[in-house]
Amino acid sequence: xxxxxxxPADPSTPRPSVRVRFRTWLLxxxxxxxxSHQGPGGLLSAQEKTHSWWxxxxxxxxxxxxxxxxxxxxxxxxAGVISPLATLILVAVTLLGALPVYRRVAAESHRGExxxxxxxxxxxxxxxxxxxxxxxxxxxxxxxxxxTLSAADATAHLVENPFxxxxxxxxxxxxxxxxxxxxxxxxxRGFKEAIGVAVVxxxxxxxxxxxxxxxxxVEVLTHPSxxxxxWTALTTSHGNPFVAVGIALLVFPKLALxxxxxxxxxxxxxxxxxxxxxxEAHPAGRIEGARRLLTTAAVIMSSFLIxxxxxxxxxxxxxxxxxxxxxxxxxxxxLAHEHLGPSFGTVYDLSTIAILWFAGASAMAGLLNLVPRYxxxxxxxxxxxxxxxxxxxxxxxxxxxxxLLFDANVDAQGGAYATGVLVLMTSAAVAVTLxxxxxxxxxxxxxxxxxxxxxxxTTVANIIERPEGIRIAGFFILGIIVISLLSxxxxxxxxxxxxxxxxxxxxxxxxAAEDGPIGIISHEPLRQTAxxxxxxxxxxxxxxxxxxxxxxxxxxxxVDDSSDFETALEVRGVVRHGYRILEVHAxxxxxxxxxxxxxxxxxxxxxxxxxxxxxxxxxxxxxxxxLFLGEGEIAPVTREVLRQAEPDVTxxxxxxxx
Numbered sequence: 001x002x003x004x005x006x007x008p009a010d011p012s013t014p015r016p017s018v019r020v021r022f023r024t025w026l027l028x029x030x031x032x033x034x035x036s037h038q039g040p041g042g043l044l045s046a047q048e049k050t051h052s053w054w055x056x057x058x059x060x061x062x063x064x065x066x067x068x069x070x071x072x073x074x075x076x077x078x079a080g081v082i083s084p085l086a087t088l089i090l091v092a093v094t095l096l097g098a099l100p101v102y103r104r105v106a107a108e109s110h111r112g113e114x115x116x117x118x119x120x121x122x123x124x125x126x127x128x129x130x131x132x133x134x135x136x137x138x139x140x141x142x143x144x145x146x147x148t149l150s151a152a153d154a155t156a157h158l159v160e161n162p163f164x165x166x167x168x169x170x171x172x173x174x175x176x177x178x179x180x181x182x183x184x185x186x187x188x189r190g191f192k193e194a195i196g197v198a199v200v201x202x203x204x205x206x207x208x209x210x211x212x213x214x215x216x217x218v219e220v221l222t223h224p225s226x227x228x229x230x231w232t233a234l235t236t237s238h239g240n241p242f243v244a245v246g247i248a249l250l251v252f253p254k255l256a257l258x259x260x261x262x263x264x265x266x267x268x269x270x271x272x273x274x275x276x277x278x279x280e281a282h283p284a285g286r287i288e289g290a291r292r293l294l295t296t297a298a299v300i301m302s303s304f305l306i307x308x309x310x311x312x313x314x315x316x317x318x319x320x321x322x323x324x325x326x327x328x329x330x331x332x333x334x335l336a337h338e339h340l341g342p343s344f345g346t347v348y349d350l351s352t353i354a355i356l357w358f359a360g361a362s363a364m365a366g367l368l369n370l371v372p373r374y375x376x377x378x379x380x381x382x383x384x385x386x387x388x389x390x391x392x393x394x395x396x397x398x399x400x401x402x403x404l405l406f407d408a409n410v411d412a413q414g415g416a417y418a419t420g421v422l423v424l425m426t427s428a429a430v431a432v433t434l435x436x437x438x439x440x441x442x443x444x445x446x447x448x449x450x451x452x453x454x455x456x457x458t459t460v461a462n463i464i465e466r467p468e469g470i471r472i473a474g475f476f477i478l479g480i481i482v483i484s485l486l487s488x489x490x491x492x493x494x495x496x497x498x499x500x501x502x503x504x505x506x507x508x509x510x511x512a513a514e515d516g517p518i519g520i521i522s523h524e525p526l527r528q529t530a531x532x533x534x535x536x537x538x539x540x541x542x543x544x545x546x547x548x549x550x551x552x553x554x555x556x557x558x559v560d561d562s563s564d565f566e567t568a569l570e571v572r573g574v575v576r577h578g579y580r581i582l583e584v585h586a587x588x589x590x591x592x593x594x595x596x597x598x599x600x601x602x603x604x605x606x607x608x609x610x611x612x613x614x615x616x617x618x619x620x621x622x623x624x625x626x627l628f629l630g631e632g633e634i635a636p637v638t639r640e641v642l643r644q645a646e647p648d649v650t651x652x653x654x655x656x657x658x
Contacts (some may be wrong), residue, residue, distance in 0.1 A: 027387045050273040051195055053289030057297055058202040059195050059268060063146055063362035064261025064297055065202060066355045068209060068304055070153055070410070071255070072312040073331035077321045079251040080313075081234045086251045087309035091302040093458075094259060097451040098425060099298045102262045104432045104448075106290040110283050112270045112369040114139075114263055115428035122434060126563040126628070129378055133484055135427055136374060137477030142263065142420030143367045144476070145413050147360035147399045151179040152408040154356035157330055161349045162342065176408040177400055179357045184396035187364055188389055194361050195271070205355045208348050209304060212336050216311035219339055230314045260417075261301070263424045265294050267366040308332055315339075329410060360399075367395055379491045379565030380484030415466030419473050422459040429455045488565070492627055493641050496588060497569045497595040502603070505573030509553055509580050510600050510608075517654070518553070518600060518608040519546065520582070522593065522634065525556040530577035537579075540611040543658025554581045555596065555610070557589040562630035569595055588630035590637035594645060597653040609654040610638065 016024070075083040109117045116135045123131050155175040159168050168175070186194050220227060272293070274285030312331040320327035320334065327334035333352055337345030368388055375381035384390050406412045429452035436444040463470050502510070510518060521540050523533065537552050564587035571584045586592035593610060600608045612635035615622055619633060626632030639655040646652040 026389050027384060051271055053272050053293045054296070055195055055199055056268055056271050056289075057265075057293040058198040059271070059365060060261050060265045060293065060362050061202045061297055061300075062198050062355055063150070063264055063359045064301055065205060065304075066150060066352075066359040067260060068301075068308060068332060069157065069352045069356050070329045071305065072308040073321055073327055073329050075255050075309050076313050076316070076318075076331060077328070078255065080318065081230060082251070083313050084306070084310045086255055087305050090255045090259070091305055093454060094298055094302055097429070097454055098259055098262050099294060101425070101429050101432050101448065101451060102266055102294050103291050104435070105266050105428050106269060106294065107287050108432075108435060109266065110269055110287055110290070111280075111373070112267050113373050114266045114370070115424070115431040116370070116374070118431040118435060119427060122431075124563075125561050129563045130481070132374060132378075133380075133481050134477055135424070136370065137480045138420050138423040138427075138473055139263070139370055140367070140420075140480060141416055141473040141476045142260075142424055143363035143370075144395070144398060144402060145417040145420060145472075146260070146363035147180065147183065147395075148176070148402045148406070148408075149410055149413040149417050150356045150359035150363075151176045151183070151399075152403065152406075152413070153329065153410045154179055154353045155408060156410060157333060157349055157353045157356065160330065160333075161346060162337075163346055172408040173403060176403050180360070180396060180399045180403065183357065183360045183364065184392050184399075186361065187368070187392045194365065197358060198361060201351075201355045201358050205351045206300070208336075208351050209308075209332065211344075212332055212340065212348065213304065213307045213311065215339055216315060216335050217307060220311055220314050226314050259425060260421050261297060261362070262294065263421070263428070264362045264366040265297065266290060267369045268362075270369070271365075311335065364392070364395060367391070375484060375487070377566050378484065378563075379488045379494075379496070381487050382491075412468075413472075415462075415469030416472035417469075418462050418466065419459070419469030422455065422462055423473070426452065426455040426459050489627060491565075492588075492591075493637070493644050494591070495595050495598075495641065495645050496565055496567055496586070496591045498566050500569045500571065500595055500599040502571045502599070503573060506571045506582055507573070507603075509573045509582060510604055512551065512553075513606065518604065518606050519550065519611065520553050520555045520597070520600075520608055521611045523554040523556050523581070525558045525583070528576060530579075533577055533579045536613075539613060539658070543613075544611055544656050546611075552579055554579060555593060556581055556583050557592045558583065558585045559587060559589060559630045560585050562587050562628060569599075571596060571599075586630075588626070590626065590634050591641050593634070593638045594641040594653075597642065598645065601651070601653060607651075607653060609656060612638070612655070612657045614657055 072083075075087055079086040105115050105118065109115065111117070113120075116132055116139070119135070120128050120132050122128075152172065155172050158164060158175065159172065186197060269286060269290045272286050272289040274283045274287075274289065278285045308331070312327070312335065315338075316327045316331060316334060319325055321331070322328060330352075333345065333349055336348040340348075368391055371381070371391060372386045376383065376385050402413075429448060433445060433448040433452050436448055521536055523536050533552075533554065536554070537550075540546055540552075541550060567586055569584050569586055569592060571582050574581050574583050582596065584592060584596060597608045597610060600606075614635065615633050622632035624632070626634075626637055635655060635657040642652050642655065
């Protein structure tokens with residue numbers, strides 16, 4: 001119905017309260033059906049607009065490209081005169097390692113789950129879930145520290161600008177918190193707005209960097225003495241060229257921050273516009289767009305890294321890279337001021353500040369895609385975690401706490417950032433190696449295996465060099481595991497079914513009774529002999545005083561993977577030893593029985609009655625069996641699930657226990 005034909009609102013209708021309006025705004029986009037989250041910005045519905053791959057590249061690029069703000073200075077400080085060689089190794093790893101890996105991840109995990117989903121499929125049950133939680137902990141480390149570190153670095157660039165009032169100095173924490181709050185405000189406004197801002201910032205920032213790099217390259221070429229001085233320093237300090245290359249290989253892990261951006265590149269894939277012929281199972285257009293995004297971003301960044309690492313080490317005195325030096329953490333900004341004047345330098349500073357601030361948008365988008373795709377589906381987060389705005393507020397609060405904890409210090413957070421990035425890239429390399437091996441692609445298995453070894457070496461070297469990174473990541477991992485398990489326990493008495501469907505035989509069974517209640521006997525699927533069914537029927541008739549001519553209908557729940565939470569229930573009607581049986585596979589017995597009973601009530605209009613026998617054993621052990629194995633104390637738990645699902649006692653299916 002159009003707005004022109006919509007009937008006017010009834011003026012007598014009371015306006016919703018402020019609390020109701022706020023709740024409606026906060027939970028906008030939260031769908032009633034479980035397991036349906038499809039990304040940030042109101043849960044991408046069929047009507048929501050997707051974007052060209054190059055626009056989405058700008059969103060991931062605010063993280064990836066923004067590292068130009070500090071990467072050349074980090075390389076010069078870590079590697080000295082051999083930083084161009086170390087950067088060449090970084091570029092080789094990017095183009096020959098990370099890029100092929102993530103192009104394959106894009107093809108095999110196109111819903112935005114990244115490489116984590118590939119590993120989850122290979123490691124089922126509770127072990128797989130815990131492994132996913134650990135990887136999510138590293139992802140949270142990567143993305144959260146991206147937000148806080150980038151905002152802190154933007155603050156550092158702002159404070160160091162010569163035109164900034166002196167009272168800005170010493171206010172780093174306050175300024176960083178303001179920047180994080182503004183970032184959260186953009187995402188509370190909407191995802192479309194975030195992409196629009198990213199496109200503008202990336203276009204301006206890359207254009208200014210082209211000017212700076214081109215100017216400094218001309219400066220280098222017109223002053224060959226500076227190149228000669230650099231070459232003399234290189235050969236004098238390291239002598240043999242092979243020694244220089246070897247040292248560059250050892251130093252290269254310190255430059256790992258220049259590898260960021262790939263994981264978010266695949267995390268935001270659902271935002272990429274595909275072909276009209278795309279299907280959810282085979283979105284060829286989306287995959288093609290993601291591969292273009294990854295390749296273009298990698299080539300652009302590699303070009304800037306190579307040229308900037310060379311010009312900065314040739315044109316900037318070594319002392320300026322040291323802590324307190326004018327080029328520390330801002331080498332290109334130093335060159336912009338030095339060779340293009342303070343006015344252009346200030347414009348460059350403002351652009352750098354803006355893109356560093358908004359680099360957190362890429363991380364926020366990654367979190368908004370990853371968290372709702374896993375934790376609610378595992379039952380390890382509240383249902384509201386599928387809505388975007390509550391998550392934005394939660395992530396903003398965490399970012400505030402991290403900023404306060406580290407006093408908005410960039411160096412203190414660098415180790416955790418690199419650790420998160422490298423662990424995720426290592427897991428991606430391992431995932432594609434296992435995938436190629438499973439498909440019997442020997443050459444690709446060997447190639448990806450070598451890449452995985454390179455990332456493993458880089459990760460281990462980084463952890464040894466900066467052990468505080470793994471400690472910080474450990475806190476994120478521990479927090480996610482504890483909160484997730486507590487949430488799983490608290491949600492254990494919810495209905496787990498995303499939907500329930502009956503086959504034709506099952507429908508005939510439950511509609512056989514034209515009036516009166518529908519009686520169902522719960523039965524263990526492991527005991528399928530005729531004697532077992534007869535004994536269960538006799539017991540139900542004796543204890544619950546069922547009539548002798550009672551037409552028995554049994555319900556059997558087969559537990560496949562008890563670690564699963566949300567699931568679609570498909571109920572089959574089968575006849576075994578002359579007895580009618582409803583059979584369903586699910587992760588938990590009581591919750592499944594409750595869902596089936598409510599569905600029977602809804603499709604027949606008759607009230608179902610379920611008959612149980614008390615479970616033997618220690619009640620506490622039975623509760624633990626229910627929480628982790630989906631079985632245990634069936635009867636009372638089924639009744640509790642029904643009580644929470646149906647508040648109206650007159651509409652609640654009956655539970656009989658004897």
